[in-house]
Amino acid sequence: MHDPAIPSLTATDPEVAALVQAEAGRQFGKLRLIASENYASTAVLEATGSVLTNKYSEGYPGRRYYEGQQLVDPIETLAVQRAKALFGVAHANVQPYSGSPANLAVYLAFLDPGDTVLGMALPMGGHLTHGWGVSATGKWFRGVGYGVRRDTGRVDLDQVRDLARRERPKVVFCGGTAVPRTIDFPAFAEIAREVGAVLVADIAHIAGLVAGGAHPSPVGHAQVVTTTTHKTLRGPRGAMILTDAEHAKAVDRAVFPGLQGGPHNHTTAAIAVALGEAATPAFRDYAHAVVANARALAEALVERGFDLVSGGTDNHLILVDLTGRGIAGKPAAKALDRAGIELNYNTVPFDGRKPFDPSGVRLGTAAITTRGLGVAQMPLVAEWIDRAVRAAGEDDEAALDRIAAEVGELVAAYPMPGWA
Template sequence: MSASRHPALLSADPELASFVAAEEVLQAQTLRLIPSENYVSAAVLEASGTVLQNKYSEGYPGRRYYEGQQNIDRVEALAIERAKGLFGVDHANVQPYSGSPANLAVYLAFAKPGDTVMGMALPMGGHLTHGWGVSATGSWFRGVQYGVRADTGLIDYDAVRDLALAERPKLIFCGGTALPRTIDFAAFAEIAREAGSILVADVAHIAGLIAGGAHPSPADHVDVVSTTTHKTLRGPRGAMLMCREEHAKAIDKAVFPGLQGGPHNQTTAGIAVALHEAAQPSFTAYAHQVVANAKALAAALLQKGFDLVSGGTDNHLILIDLTGKDVPGKIAAKALDRAGIVVNYNTVPFDPRKPFDPSGIRIGTPSLTSRGLSTEHMPLVADWISRAVDAAAKGDEQALAAIRAEVTDLMAAFPAPGLPLS
């Protein structure tokens, strides 16, 4: 346990310190395959825990409502310039608290309640904030959804175009949370142009791959880019909105004062560090390794008889349909967790099961890549997953315990960045 690494916390609140220490151990010893999770560097952790926490900074650099911003302005300006340089955009706003508020700011900037908006349906791999009914975006706006083909699991761009031209949405979102294939931003841009729509690329999952050159960039094709700053980008839990200069004023006004008060300056500092790290050659190698690992893992899972949505992956994410294994996704995910393999249960396209008890699991390779695992390890990871799913079907807890011991041994040989455990 490493609560001693947080002496002030240990002294002030031993109970909470013990929870933090337990989480450090859990993250160190388990194989984390949730595609939206990663490990931040020690530098990002340090920046996120600085005295910048103490400062209130409503407004933007040079235009604040509080005094004493000399250093805060420099921090935020640095993060902005790094975001613009890394992603090749005209304007960047680094203040959104997280991805959902960032997307909501896009609605506030360009649409009015009741306007039609278009995004990928949640069960098909989209995100709640792309106009899905249970989200505020689906309540305040008229959401219409596109999906994927039943036979291929791929986006049918002709069908997307037909829907866009029929509905003429104010906004079109491309991107999602369970898309294992490359997004054709140019195709979406042509559709949005024909429909007279504002095009938004939600690249929260793939921002790090874009930064590292392992996925095409939307910068030259879309009006707005929305992203979180964690996931593949390996930053703190925050978000950014990037756009063409013509939309800069509308985006900034929507974030503040439209939706938020003062930014979280300590998070802005962590974002700045992560963007600096993402501009290094080592990050490019990491981004390409994430994709190589995912492709190798997908191939190994196919050899084990797993059914992968769209037949594989082009990025960091693999969506597995367990219908053929006769094990529901939720049961499989919980069994894998007991085996030391952390995934999330997930709906698959055209899933006949309910969202809270779906047919699939969603996995990804960012975290294991950050630990230094490579393609040579992916057959072993696939074997663990296969054995754990079989054990889940049989209720074999002894088999799950054996896998967990193997996982713990391998994780000890590949320490995670930023974790204070040896």
């Protein structure tokens, strides 16, 4: 059952309670490989569901527009202090509601409508909010996209430099949503410095790895760092903006009053809890285990004939091009879900298919590492993925059901935060 228990919800609204309980059971029984998901700790869940959701707190600690902030202010201050200490930054804003508003705050802080921003193109692994056309950031600003090399699948830094020199962006984004390799923050910093741009490192996917020392840090290279607080950081669904002292005031004004009203205090408290957890030796071990699992899974997939973008991974994320397997990403993802393996279909670089029916799938090891699975289990996971993809191509639903039963038997032996 769900942990923490939900007896009041069950009594008041059994229909919603039943859905919550079912979702907890679903998460427990699946092999969850969606790269942007994880399991928050029970402590984080408790903070998120606390009475702090009742309080309005427009402004910042010591400068609020509502009374009754005697306890909220210390909570936000604690979250800020923990973020600064964990990432080694001069300033932290923990109020953004999620990653996209955090990135939008960067635009408001440093750009005027129509100004140029350079970011990784969405089909190449970038994020919508890095200036892509269907996003507000691409409609209100002039987005220029860079990509990866065809021969390596890695960011084409020569192209980044050439575009920066030609287009003269005011902001350069590095990072993305489907980038399986280490981000070269020093190289991006050199390019941004040459053209006088603010470098923004979007580490939403890798924040936990950075905090745990399993990925190089952008601090000292990027003036501004944005991140969500879930994914590899294992916190609630929120966001942070980390900056040097010079850019702090502009960011704070952009978040409030520029984009938001009152922060979600229950989320702020949960962020503080997650940051406290991330400062422990156990979390450092976790971050390195995430990468070790991803590398082991990538190697096992390659051995089974899968084509991985860039040939492997340096972080938690693996991007698989299924073109050679004779199946598209969407039907493969749906078949894998039936087989008890949860991931998402995803565009791959230079994809000839449409975004809603792309050639690839994206998977990550953050959640299964939280459950306690290790390198020893990764060949079995790769075997299941291989069998499920083959079964999907043959419309063998019975085989998918057999895999699901095997998956359920394995994961039942590993505890899950949020399920007792």
